[in-house]
Amino acid sequence: MKFQPGFSSFLKPAGLKACAKPILRRAGFLFLMGALEVLAPPGSPAAEPMMDTSVFSESRLGAVESVKLGHFAQALRSEQTALKIAQDQYGPTSLLLVPILDDVAVLQWRLAEYRDSEESLKWGLALVEKNLGPGDGEVADSLDLLAGLYLDLNRLAEAEWVEKRALALRQASGAANPQSLARTEDLLGQVELGLGNASQAQTHFGEAQKNLEPGRQPDAAFSLHLLNHLALAYASGNDFNQAQSCLEKSMETAEKDFKPVSPEAVEAMEDLADFYDDRGQLEKARPLWESALKTSGQLVGGVYDYLALPHLKRLARAEDGVGDHPKARGLWLKILPVDEAVYGAKHPQVALDLMALADQDAKLGQKGKAAEELKESLAILKPLFPADDPLVRQLDARLADLSK
Amino acid sequence: MRRFITLFLAALFLTPVLPVRADYGNRFVANKRIPLPLDRSDKKISYRFTCAEDMEITDAAVFCVEAEKPPAYLLSLQEDEKGRPSGTPLASSSFVPRPLSWTTLPLARALLQKGKVYHLVLEQDKMRGGDHPVGVIGPSNWASFLCTDVLNHLHCADGSPDPNTNVLGFEGGQWRELNREPVFAVYGAGEKYLGNPYDDPGERPIYGGVDPNDKSKQVLQGEALHFHCGYPATAFAIRIKKQGHPTSPLNYLILKHFYQIHKTAPVYKAEALEPGQVPSEFQWVTVGFGDKSKSNFSPECWFLVLQTDSGRPSKDPPGCEDCYVLSDVGNSGGLAYAAQFTFDGGPHLSREVYSVDGGDSLTWKDEFERDADWVAIGPDCPPPVKMEYEPMPTPEPLRDILLQGKFPE
Incomplete structure (x- = not known):
């Protein structure tokens, strides 16, 4: 070719090329990283990096650490930084963005940024479909996440459609990953339960149990979770004997597979106690609540922070169960500021805490205080959920009860 | 392993040989374009290459140099048998080429394996989907396809060796290696690219x-x-x-x-x-x-x-x-x-x-x-470090926390 001095090249905007390689992202994002140096003279614009791996890995690992301490907003910022770096490196359509997008979406979900979370999940889903094809088994992972979000938002029809597609994809890909199939069956069961289809929910939970890999160490926490869901499905279908049986089995399993003094054991005890309470069998519920109280008391330490929250909530539940409402109220008063600090004052988690606090105030005869707390809770939930959402409806009903 | 280069004390020295393979940069060389005419129905061209990564092929492209009232040609992807095309297309596409241009052709999806040798074969499409010959090929109806003069034995995208690269000509019932650089492109699903796009020395x-x-x-x-x-x-x-x-x-x-x-x-x-x-x-x-x-x-x-x-x-x-x-x-x-x-x-x-x-x-x-x-x-890049990032756990469902009324009576 003859060189033409006047030839003007077309300068393309910055951004880096896409070089997608399929990876098993749910098994962990495997990122190949060289030992890289980053050069950017002080005060000068950043030079084009092959990939700023130090910032990238610090961001991703930092996000994991932040989540452990409940610093979700910080974790989200870190993941968004990592996403930007990966996007610059691999281009906006690379499959390598998907695990980061999933993490971003989950953090947005946690922070009740539901619309952003849905967008992030849909972006990830589109990337998987584009890169691997809409029939690839990996698509089911993205669908599971999206269905989980819809379930949380009570968008059950959408959740059902999405999760049925996930199930079809998992079934088409054979028994390659029964654990994933079990989780999809469980999620679909929860959706059907929400839709009031108790028998279909039972079927899905049953299928999920069958798919727990027989030859491998069972996921004990997931087994408990499934038993609890099965109990709910049986109770929904008015089969209370089966429901009771599932909850009893859950308690036995929790004490066997976990330590007797463990969060799982307390949770299982409290679920069974709740069941007896709801059935009016207070004599059976009482010893369970007492036992749960004793055990959960041992699990709560002296520091009331994010890590202590689940223990404090179980303890408050147990105090309520044994009828010690002042103590339960005191615990919810400790829980509330921690949840506010972790999620922000306008988060549904805080609304739920306020509901629990209002419940205790009502039981203590403080109806005015309880009504204020419920109104505050409603003010948080109404911008986030539609008026016919069960959470909102439940709050309205409680407020109406209080005003009687 | 990249060969170590000893430097003399003098900052400047000359080595009139190709630099060692693993060093970083473009070592792909071409001096001139060579058109390979297909002007008889018994002539074929094969671009032989080693697949650099597993890929599901979707399209392939070739460069036509000259075309004079050309017939339709068939581009097929074939496996290798003892250095020659197997004769059984994994996928194929028919086209009438245009001179001095690339033509990209859709191919039925076929899986190519990393390290395996394949051929992109060009020949007259005699039947054009029917059961009897149609079209004319000869001195007034032909096209030529591009290769370049220096056989680099490299994957040009990363400089890795491909000792199997070559252009083969079929004439008189025999395949023959022409020792030229094939010019072709293969596209795979998931943004994968393989081939030599350098049509212009x-x-x-x-x-x-x-x-x-x-x-x-x-x-x-x-x-x-x-x-x-x-x-x-x-x-x-x-x-x-x-x-x-x-x-x-x-x-x-x-x-x-x-x-x-x-x-x-x-x-x-x-x-x-x-x-x-x-x-x-x-x-x-x-x-x-x-x-x-x-x-x-x-x-x-x-x-x-x-x-x-x-x-x-x-x-x-x-x-x-x-x-x-x-x-x-x-x-x-x-x-x-x-x-x-x-x-x-x-x-x-x-x-x-x-x-x-x-x-x-x-x-x-x-x-x-x-x-x-x-x-x-310079030296080799250090081996990549594997880092695994576990996905974030999803939040506990909001609605599980509402325990009251969980078990309906």
Whole structure:
């Protein structure tokens, strides 16, 4: 070719090329990283990096650490930084963005940024479909996440459609990953339960149990979770004997597979106690609540922070169960500021805490205080959920009860 | 393992051989286009290659050089049997070629395995989907397809070896290796690219300008090399020649590139070669970096360019007189995602660069679909470190927390 001095090249905007390689992202994002140096003279614009791996890995690992301490907003910022770096490196359509997008979406979900979370999940889903094809088994992972979000938002029809597609994809890909199939069956069961289809929910939970890999160490926490869901499905279908049986089995399993003094054991005890309470069998519920109280008391330490929250909530539940409402109220008063600090004052988690606090105030005869707390809770939930959402409806009903 | 290059105390030395394979840069060479005519129905061409990564092929492209009322041709992908096409197409597509252009053809999806040898076979499509021959092929109805003269035995995108690359011709019932470089492109699902898009061998003139005192008209040529690890280069190799009788030395410059504003900053300049050290025909020449602290490259784009005060522009090839000429390879256009097939892939990584105004820091031009024959010599990149990031756990469902009324009576 003859060189033409006047030839003007077309300068393309910055951004880096896409070089997608399929990876098993749910098994962990495997990122190949060289030992890289980053050069950017002080005060000068950043030079084009092959990939700023130090910032990238610090961001991703930092996000994991932040989540452990409940610093979700910080974790989200870190993941968004990592996403930007990966996007610059691999281009906006690379499959390598998907695990980061999933993490971003989950953090947005946690922070009740539901619309952003849905967008992030849909972006990830589109990337998987584009890169691997809409029939690839990996698509089911993205669908599971999206269905989980819809379930949380009570968008059950959408959740059902999405999760049925996930199930079809998992079934088409054979028994390659029964654990994933079990989780999809469980999620679909929860959706059907929400839709009031108790028998279909039972079927899905049953299928999920069958798919727990027989030859491998069972996921004990997931087994408990499934038993609890099965109990709910049986109770929904008015089969209370089966429901009771599932909850009893859950308690036995929790004490066997976990330590007797463990969060799982307390949770299982409290679920069974709740069941007896709801059935009016207070004599059976009482010893369970007492036992749960004793055990959960041992699990709560002296520091009331994010890590202590689940223990404090179980303890408050147990105090309520044994009828010690002042103590339960005191615990919810400790829980509330921690949840506010972790999620922000306008988060549904805080609304739920306020509901629990209002419940205790009502039981203590403080109806005015309880009504204020419920109104505050409603003010948080109404911008986030539609008026016919069960959470909102439940709050309205409680407020109406209080005003009687 | 990359071979270690011993440097002499002198900062400058010559090695008129191809640089070692594993060093970083474009070593792909082409001097001229060679058209391979298919003017008889019993003639075929095969572009043989080794698949560099597992891929599900979706399309393939070939370059037609000449076409005179051409018949339809069939492009098929075939497995290799003892160096020859198996004769059984994995996928095929029919087309009527257009001269001096690439044609991209859809292929039924077929899985190609990394390390396995395949052939893209071109032949007249005699039947065109029917059961009897249609169309005419002969001296007045034919087309030719491109290969280039130097058989590099490389995957041009990353410089990895491909000892199986070759062009094969079928004539008189026999396949024969032609020892030419195949020019073709194969697309795979998931943004995978394989092939040689360099249909345009080139020469890049380096000269000082009509007025020796006006450095703003100088023409500089080079390559933006995007290193993939911290790279303490000890030397570089260029494929260079002189045109006429340059009087000034050939210098090299290292420029830092700030991609967000497309601006360069000079880092180092030194003499590369005296006029007498530059051959009159293209030859690989290795030059040691004078100050190793300046050639310790971070993993990003660095402009490595050549400059001289000698010479002036010319209307005739290679575009200058009494100057230096750097060889390059490029794509002439018309091939989708051509930059992805070139050395180091897409348009934001390594590519050829030039300046027509004395190396002004803001007006460097990129040639995204071209690469200069320029290789940096240094150690291997360290093996990649595997890092695993577990996915974030999803939040506990909000509605599980509402325990009251959980178990309906």
